[in-house]
Amino acid sequence: MAGFEMLMLSTPRLLLRPLAEGDEAALMAIFSDPAVTRYWSSPPWTGIESAQAMIARDRAAMPAGDYLRLALERHADRTLIGTCTLFAFQAQCRRAELGYVLGSAYWGGGYMHEALLALLEHGFGTLALNRVEADIDPRNIASARSLQRLGFAQEGYLRERWIVGGEVSDTALYGLLQRDWRARTPGQVAVPAAVAAAH
Ligand SMILES: CC(C)(COP(=O)(O)OP(=O)(O)OC[C@H]1O[C@@H](n2cnc3c(N)ncnc32)[C@H](O)[C@@H]1OP(=O)(O)O)[C@@H](O)C(=O)NCCC(=O)NCCS
Numbered sequence: 001m002a003g004f005e006m007l008m009l010s011t012p013r014l015l016l017r018p019l020a021e022g023d024e025a026a027l028m029a030i031f032s033d034p035a036v037t038r039y040w041s042s043p044p045w046t047g048i049e050s051a052q053a054m055i056a057r058d059r060a061a062m063p064a065g066d067y068l069r070l071a072l073e074r075h076a077d078r079t080l081i082g083t084c085t086l087f088a089f090q091a092q093c094r095r096a097e098l099g100y101v102l103g104s105a106y107w108g109g110g111y112m113h114e115a116l117l118a119l120l121e122h123g124f125g126t127l128a129l130n131r132v133e134a135d136i137d138p139r140n141i142a143s144a145r146s147l148q149r150l151g152f153a154q155e156g157y158l159r160e161r162w163i164v165g166g167e168v169s170d171t172a173l174y175g176l177l178q179r180d181w182r183a184r185t186p187g188q189v190a191v192p193a194a195v196a197a198a199h
Pocket of ligand 1: 035036037039040099100101102103106107108109110111112113135136137140141142143145146149
């Protein structure tokens with residue numbers, strides 16, 4: 001199966017597309033903001049080299065299908081406002097993890113919900129995933145609400161799973177099954193599991 005480097009998904013307001021050279025400043029604006037990284041798995045970025053490294057990592061990982069990260073680019077002004085990612089693919093179990101981030105200037109506009117509807121449809125449809133998981137900080141109310149709105153259920157609570165910048169935090173583990181997704185979005189037919197086997 002081909003990798004993800006050419007993948008683009010379109011939603012009413014957004015183009016979801018791979019990161020590219022030229023995205024450094026927009027990524028830096030998002031990931032250097034302590035409000036954005038408050039519950040993130042790493043501290044705020046302090047230099048543009050972090051953005052360059054992310055783009056370089058994706059350039060290698062996306063063709064290999066190691067993970068699928070797409071930028072959220074607004075159709076209206078071509079501004080990069082965030083990213084969403086399916087990662088930790090487990091081919092045998094047809095499972096992956098979900099991650100997402102939006103610049104704080106764009107919170108409250110429904111953009112991430114719109115993007116995740118498209119990414120999850122791609123995951124459960126084209127990639128034939130059976131299960132998507134999300135590991136969030138239980139204090140991250142906006143993230144929890146975003147997941148619940150998509151149909152995710154909290155399935156677990158793992159104590160002191162993270163230490164970021166010296167701060168110890170717990171995990172709330174959420175899960176969404178393909179059949180839950182199909183029950184919410186009827187009419188879509190999943191492709192055979194073999195299609196996702198490469199991942
Ligand atoms: C998580 C994130 C993508 C959500 O995007 P958003 O545009 O802020 O989402 P919304 O404004 O639609 O908020 C989602 C829900 O949380 C609620 N909410 C947001 N902030 C809240 C707060 N501080 N307290 C209580 N509820 C809150 C909203 O009212 C909304 O509820 P609803 O679905 O019932 O209407 C965004 O906040 C973000 O990028 N955060 C930083 C990165 C991050 O934490 N990523 C997730 C890591 S697992």
